[in-house]
Amino acid sequence: MSGAQTTGRRRGPRASLKQLVPYLLTQRGPLTLALALGIVGAGTSLAQPVLLGQVIERVQLSQPLGVLLVILSVLVVVDALLSGFQHYVLQRMGEGVVLHSRRTLIARILRLPIGEFDRRRTGDLVSRVGSDTTLLRAVLTQGMVEAISGLLVFFGALIGMLVIDPVLFGITFSVVVIALMIVVAVSAKIRPAVTQAQQKVGDLAAQVERSISSIRTIRAAGATHREQRATEAEAEEAYVLGLKVAKISALIVPISFLALQLSFLVVLGLGGYRVAIGAIGIAQLVMFIVFLFLMVAPLGQAFGAIAAVNQALGALGRIQEIVTTPAENDHDVALAPAGRIVPLAEQAQPDAPAIRFNDVSFTYRSAAPARIDARELVRSGRGGRGAWRDAEAAPAEIVETSVLKNVSFEIARSSRVALVGPSGAGKSTTLALIERFYDPDSGSIELHGVDLRNLDRGELRAQLGYVEQDAPVLAGSLRDNLLLGSPDASDAECIRVLRAVNLGGLLERTAANLAHIGSASTHIDSAPDHIGSAPDTENVESLGESNLPPTSDIAAAHLSRALDAEVGERGIMLSGGEKQRLAIARTLLSAP
Structure with a gap:
């Protein structure tokens, strides 16, 4: 993709951490409990190396261990139980977040303006409710809240290491900081990669939905193999983009491993030397190593949380794109000529016709957004860092189709009228305008002498009986x-x-x-x-x-x-x- 092409396209849907917080706050009870368990667990974890150091010192001095071993054993067991219970709470909270996000999405999708369905593919909307919302669970189950509670252990371990040996601490901490900086830089690429991958999953879902819903037509036309190849091509492109996410995520694992190994080797080598020169004792070195492992565990959680949050934000951007789209009736008051929504009985004119069109013109503006080809995204990811980071999608190419122009007519009450004309003349469009699925570009439509825009959509549609041309029947009884x-x-x-x-x-x-x-x-x-x-x-x-x-x-x-x-x-x-x-x-x- 050329630079000119890149600059000519809009950015794909994005989300920020601030937009993720409200989803977490819907589970305030479990969130509070998980954090409380994390705080108690941090205390039991940090107490263990201190007790272990005292055990070693007593062994060196040939003193009885007494109750120290019992306390240390109890702390280990309690720490394990708290960790298991916290894991369950986080899993439950994650499912609650997914449920809330799905409810929010479903409520918004069912209230979107009809024009939005003209511009979007059904399978893509289904994908947002399914796979995109599922990614939000990863924020919780893969470490975000655990990382927050783990910060206590992390900083507690840092303080303990600093008290034991500032020199050894300074060198160890420098290795950790360098690793953390690299992880943050690598993780920044995950969010746009996930956005691209989820977009392609949405395209795949739309393709599968198309194939299944038209299976009889496809079979009759002998197009099964062609449709299979088209669907497999979408699946392969989703696979390639999924691999890109996997490759970026995989970089975090060796970085974390190297940080742990280097820190451990530094502590063993330099720590052993400092024990030899008498700067610290064996008990202090063992305590320092245990604190190091305590520090590394939440550090690994933090690395995982950074990746999980970036993945979730990529999916959340697609969710927020729908959630923030205005609902069908959000601007009805502003559109109403009367400046407010009024009951039909308040304005209905007894002598007015049932339906009146006053110089109505209407143009369809619809088309599915044209997406960047996934293979171009992959190729641009190799050489174009900006294109890969932006997760861009081509702007929707809106096709305008004029259907009605300066149409005026009246339908008297208690009359029976048929709209007759060739295909594309605007018969179905006329009925859609009466149902207020769309508003005319110019002119007005009246029901009993009342402009439709002054009426509540629910009250308007309650006055009408509407049977669609293709008569959709819902699965069920x-x-x-x-x-x-x-x-x-x-x-x-x-x-x-x-x-x-x-x-x-x-x-x-x-x-x-x-x-x-x-x-x-x-x-x-x-x-x-x-x-x-x-x-x-x-x-x-x-x-x-x-x-x-x-x-x-x-x-x-x-x-x-x-x-x-x-x-x-x-x-x-x-x-x-x-x-x-x-x-x-x-x-x-x-x-x-």
Whole structure:
């Protein structure tokens, strides 16, 4: 990637440590407990080398050890128990942070403006809820809070080493400081690398979602192998970027190991010399070595925490990109011509038409953002430090498609109107504007004489019955789909609307299957697996529609249980017409 290309692109989503803190504070109780356990554990750890030094001195003087060994043993056991309990608390806190972040993301995604879904890929949004939020757990389980409590041990060990031998301490500490500086410099590269890797994971999820959702079309077109190659290419690019993260993270391990080894060798060599010249005793040298190991443990946690935090911030940037996107209704008051949201009953005009378009123009502005090719990112990582650190993505290339221009019409109350025109004429767009999925670029739309922008979106949509052109059916049961907009509807109401849209036969066939199963056994164990399911293949013919018992003979209990029949992923167990009618039944049940 050239420098000109790099400067022409915007930076990818970023996050700061300040934005991570609120996620940690959602778990104040476990956080406080973990820190308290860390403080107590630090005290028990720091007491051990002091007691060990006294044990050695008593052995040298041939004095009885007395209760010292008992106290030292108890401290070791208590320290181990506290460490295990703290680990559990941190794991629980990590799961709580992940849950909170997922709740926040889900709540925001379901309230994003419809235009955001036009510009984003479904799989990428799913990836943010799944893999990106999981990375936040690493901040806790891989050392951030442990590192904070470990600071007490670290500084306590430093003080102990300084008191025992300032000269030996100065040389040892210099090695540690140099290692720490190198780790910080290396870890700074992790955050943008993780951002790139997670972006590619999102692209992979979007590609897989596309392939699965269109599997029948892909099979019919004989495109299975091509789709497989395209998906594998995304997976391979995610693998390459994942390796980049692994390589950077792997540098931290040998640096930590070298720091420990050099420190240990310095202490043994120089410490042995200072014991020989009488500057310190053997007990002091042993205490110094134990303090060194106590210092190295939290230092390793700090090294791991630096890497974990940088990884988490890379993922948090993608989470925050969605969380900070304004929700659909965030600016409704500012957009309202009246300067406030008003109830429909307050402004409705009895003589006004049901719907009025006043010189309305509208242009779609949508396109999935064009991303930098992952291979370019990898190549730039070798020679372009700035490009690698920035984790840049190409700006979204927004495609504008003008659909409506200066459109005006009225729809009288209690009238029935059909919008007729060729594909792309704006029929679906007109309905989307009435539902206020979008706002017009110019002009206004009125409901009962009230500008839609003055109305609460929930109240507006409660006045309308909307059935989409492709009639999406949710995975689940008939009941799940019907209760989407009317969660308190009774079974009788659900059955009524199904019959009103000519789906009574479907319901009754399923109920008949249940009745047949019930007559063949002493009780019914479960709802049917799917629409019109039969107990086995031998009995399918006997359950045909011609052999159904009369509707009046079908028990109401079986009809109610038939509502629990599964419709399959995207309603695959229903025909296209049945999907449309189920969507209409759902709208009728809401009774707008």
